[in-house]
Amino acid sequence: MKEEIYEKIISLAKRRGFLYPSYEIYGGESGFYDYGPLGTLLKNNIENKWREFYVIGEGFFEISTPVITPYDVLKASGHVDEFIDEIVTCKKCGASFKKEDVAGKCPLCGSEEMVEGKLNLMFETRIGAKKQEMAFLRPETAQGIFVDFPFLYEFFRKKMPFGVVQIGKGFRNEVSPRQGIIRLREFSMAEAEIFFEPDEKSHERFEEIKKEKLTLLTMDDEEMVMEAGQAVEEGIVGSEAMAYYLVLTHRFLTSVGIDKGRIRFRQHKREELAHYARECWDAEIFSERFGWVECVGIADRSAHDLEAHMKATGVDMRAFKKYDEPRKVRRRITKPKMNLLGRDFRKKAVKIAEELKKVDVDGDMENVTVNIDGEEMKIGGEYFEIVEEEVVESGKKFIPHVIEPSHGIDRIFYFILEHNYRETEKEGERYVLLSLPPSMAPIKAGVFPLVSKDGLPEIARNIERILRKRGIMAFYDESGSIGRRYARMDEIGTPFCITVDYQSKEDNTVTIRFRDTTEQVRVKIEEVPEWIEKRL
RNA sequence: GCGGGUGUGGUGUAGUUUGGUAACACAAAGCCCUGCCACGGCUUAGCCCCGGGUUCAAAUCCCGGCACCCGCACCA
Known part of the structure; x- marks a missing residue:
């Protein structure tokens, strides 16, 4: 079974409307997949669960920025040269x-x-018919968040830390996309950018997670199972915040149906770190077919991106932190001697003086080199003096650091299918069921009349309608034997099947059958919607 | 990107060696039957990856393309 699991899942996915190879009638296009009717429902469920974690649970806000990204943005971020x-x-x-x-x-x-x-590796495109400005399809959604930082900082009323998320498509023109849905050229990612004060990467909810155990594979190829808190203490994980998001990622993955025994966190070695990262842990998921595969990257991007965009645009990307008490700071500064500067440098004297004031004083300086209109000038010590002064600082400015959990939705999608694929024998026949968490199932309830006569279909259709009104995805089916209908629902992971029988006509009850056990309970029709809602 | 393999109804396969009416199972649709787990009856629809070549005749042989799989390389 091991070798064929991928084939079985892709076959099931295609047959039952989860995934189709894109553009298949034109021969197909490597690196692209379509989500079919059920696949789209499942993918939406994954993304909405992710929103539950990050938007509702963490209090972050979601934004949506363009896929098409001007050249300058990705030049500044380093992607043009490094990617x-x-x-x-x-x-x-x-x-x-x-x-x-x-x-x-x-x-x-x-x-x-x-x-x-x-x-x-980026897809190139052009903006506009005449101007033909060079642009790319974004290789990650993150840059859209970084370039909005000044707005977002304002939105969060200048309080740190805060988080902004985005779910959307990213594009990488892979040289050879293999492995179907595992390596796509166009893929969905869910990214969170959390902005911190540098060196303040503690986390206010660290207490909640520090006892949770994680499987860690460190830079030195040591594998260990360890509590998050201990990992931070021992310096294996660089910060409380990093550890917090490792745990959060673990919780998210298990809640969407990834087997918790098949998740580990692998630390990037120094040489494999992306150009923007200082520390990075991948959540890897084990696949019978592909081995350990990276599905979530949790990177400490430090100040890299904001710094780069600040440098490229001149826009101030710094945040300001007010001290509890204004601090009196003694510092040494250069004090230009204007009379001498004026005498010797004439018109340039003012500019030189401005530059001199910016210089950090470091010991006794005999001279200082300043850059005036592109010209390097050495200014001798006789033109300034070093004085000590006391100033009052009410706070400090800094470029925030960023921690980024970045989820590959398509990979997670596939591994949910792989981890929940169950195959058994039923009377000599292969019997397949998808044991999806109810909250992930594309269809929550099958609704069947036991036989399609004697008024049972009418009752069943009415139940279907009521469920849909309550926002529960239900599916009515009266074709074939009852067993066949159960089997169809099992194969697409529907957790509950509601069957209307003759007793329903007498006492307004129906049976509800559980996918994983085939057990049945009898429930009053009026209580069915609530019964199901409770279990989603 | 390199080397090897594969491509037949929705799915899984047979047929390719030796060129000659394309088959089977499951799934699907309709009608009947049916008092709970794909296993009743009748009916229906649907396939040779694409393009070119050889030939009286190509699913079958040859060339090219595309897709998928395996290995190598690459990638986070």
Whole structure:
């Protein structure tokens, strides 16, 4: 079964409307998948559960920003330069290869005229018909949040820490997308960016989670099961905040139906850290088919992104923290001697003086180099004096640090199917059921008349209607034998089946059957919606 | 991107060696039957990945493309 589990799930997913290969009637396109009717319901359930955790549970706010991202934004963030593969192209025949695969000669035509180039993993596009501004489809949703930081900081009334989330599509033009839905060129991600004061990465709800045990695989390839609190104490996990989001991620994954015995957190080694990350833990999920696969990346991005955007635009991305008490600070500053500067530098004197004031005083300085209109100038010590002064500071400015849990929705989607796929024998036949958590199931209740006559269908249809009115996804079915209808619902993970029988006509009750045990209970029709709501 | 393999109803397969009316099971739709777990009866619809070539004739042979699978490489 191990080898075929993927095939079985993809086959089930296609047959029952969870997933379709995109553009299949045109031969298909590698790296793209469609979510079918049931798949879309399940995916929405995952995303809504994620919102329950991050928006409701954590008090973060969700925003929505464009997929198309101007060149300058991703240049500043480092993606234009860092998000690349090195390639070489043959001048003679035009073929391209990865640089490390080629030893000077073109493998196809033998030509030695090879041009080095870079293949960026981002999809390029253009904005506007005339101007043709260069742009990309975003490789992550995060940048949309970072560039809105000044608005968001204002929105949160300048209180730190705060979190902003986004669920949306990201795009990476993978060189060779294999593994179906595990490696897509267009994929859904749910990202949270939590802004902290630097070095204040404690977490106010750390107490709630510090006893929770996590499986950790550290940078040094040591695997251990450890309480979150201890991991922070021992310096294995860098901050309380990081540990908090590891636990939160673990809770989220198990609540959507990932088997808790098949989750571990693997720390990135230094050389594999993305260009923006200082510490990163991946939540990996074990797959019979693919082994351990990264599904959530939890990265400490430090001040990287805000700093980069501040540098590129000049917009102040700093936050301000007021001290409890204003502090008197003694500091040493340079005090320009204007009379000498004016005498010797004339018109430039004012600018030089401004630059001099910005210089950090470090010991006794004999001279200071300043940059005036692009010109480096060495200003001798005779032009300024160093004085000690006392100033009152009411607070400090800083560029916030960011911790980012980033969830790959499509991978989680697949692993939910894999972890909940159950196969048994029923009278010699293969019998399949999806043991999804009820809250994830695309359809919550099947509603059947035991036989399609004697007024039973009418009663059943009415129950279906009532459930739908209450916002419960229900599905009416009267075709085939009752066993067949149960089987159809089991295969798509429907947790409850409601059957109207002859007794229903007498006492207004129905049976409710449980997917995983096939046990039945009898419930009054009027109580059915509430009965189901309680169990979702 | 390289090497190997595969591509037949919705799904899973047979047929390809040796070119000649494409088969089976399950699933699906309709009607009947039916007092609770896919297993009754009748009926229906639906398939040779795409393009080119060889041939009287191609699912079958050849070439190209695409997709999927395995390995290598790559990627977070």
